[in-house]
Amino acid sequence: MSATPVAEVMETTLSWEGSIAILTINNPSRRNALSPPVREDMMRHLNELMASRKCRGIVMTGAGGVYSSGGDVKNMKGRTERGMDFAERRLNQSQDALSHRIVRTLMEGPKPVVQAVEGPALGAGLAYALSGDYTVVASNAKFSGAQVLRGLCPDGGFYYTLTVRCGPGRARELLLSGRSFTAQEAERYGIVHEVVEPGKALEAGLKACERFAAVPPLAFALTKSAMNHSYHTLEACFRAEQDYQPVVGLSRDHKESVAAFLEKRKPNYIGE
């Protein structure tokens, strides 16, 4: 990993639990608002983790009982006051803008990503909490697609990530009203996968991540890739099967998996 001056306060911190990386949004004095330094740290860590052979999965969470309050309202005011114009605002939302790169990495990167949410996840904070393969939330978590309430449109991949979870009927209502909703509602709508007691989200998130980490890595990566693009039509689905199945069919891990199954032993995967 790149050298970081020891005294530098990181706003997204990295720790390890075996081969599972834990990324913590760590700026509780601002309710883990997604300020530029938070996003920069997050992106840097994600790039390293996605390329690391040691890392078998990533759990993201927030420090201090808050996942993230989302976009920084003071920062919004600052942008207006310094006269941020259309071109700059558009650049800020461009295809390689930081926020889009983060969401794309979480959704399309080869490693399992589990989100563990305690407390509020609002606006872009909620969009991040849905970016990944599994979301565990504490029963006291609170959600809102709050951007419209600030006169903005949803961002952070929200139209897609929320809609794939709960379908466009409910997503339309939630993104257009910005109303807050509970962990229980979120579970019922399919927006989150699991609700646990307050204080237990990280523990449950690690458990879910171990489950994904036990899957052969290459099969995981290609299946995750297909789940982003290949389910809208029967033909797209067949195309993905045709493209990916021969690749994993020739992989060492497939052979190892079949052998271990027949020999009734634990498999040992190497990601090849």
Next chain:
Amino acid sequence: MSAQPKNEVMEMQLRREGGIAVMTINNPSRRNAWSEPVKNDTLKHLASLLGDKSCRAIVITGGKDIFSAGGDVKGMKDRHNRDADDYMSRRLYRTGPGNHIMKTLVSCPKPVVTAVEGAAFGIGMGLAVASDYTVAASNSRFAAAQIRRGLCPDGYMYYTVTARCGPGRAREILLSGREVSAAEAERYGIVHELVEPGKALEAAMVAAERFAAVPPLAFALTKAAMTDSYHTLEACFRAEQDYQPIVGLSKDHKESVAAFLEKRKPNYTGE
């Protein structure tokens, strides 16, 4: 609002409650069938409401016991008896007011809430789901009945029903034409909220007020994106790139941020 001759009985009635426009299907002798007069009235009302800044949301409802029985079966028969009933004339009909109305409701810039009591069958069900939010009384009933008349679904139901409940359930409902209870409809996500009989309109007004409180420009662009920008992550990012700079420069965004920081109620102008 457009002037309405006093004596003309509208089959789609229009009234206002503050910023909310309430349209009521009023054709009880034909079980609120989606008749030509209903469609023509609806189109007229929509044209005036969409250009009216004071209209902040549209609520559509039917009668106490019937939302709408759907396509006019008598009209279907009349069409068979007409001389020029051929493929091309029927195809042309598909670009007429009926489809224009559904498309407008699903994609127009104003919030649309539907309030259902009793039966919503065929295109009546199509109307019930062509909105941003659907409230249903617990005694309401739904059926994509077109297929039972030997027709295919219309009124954008392939899109709207599927968007609500997913293709697995939509396939079953559109292919069988079977009746779906209000409780089932809620469980499948076809309606957003269940209420006691007689309370659908009241609940719809509450929902409409919630949408009406959102800055109108952000609402309009988010609704546009929700109509077609959620199928892939890249389409989603494209919508963010296109729309976010526009609303970021809007007066209402500035007002919203100021009101939030000053802990006061915002005052939006739609600019």
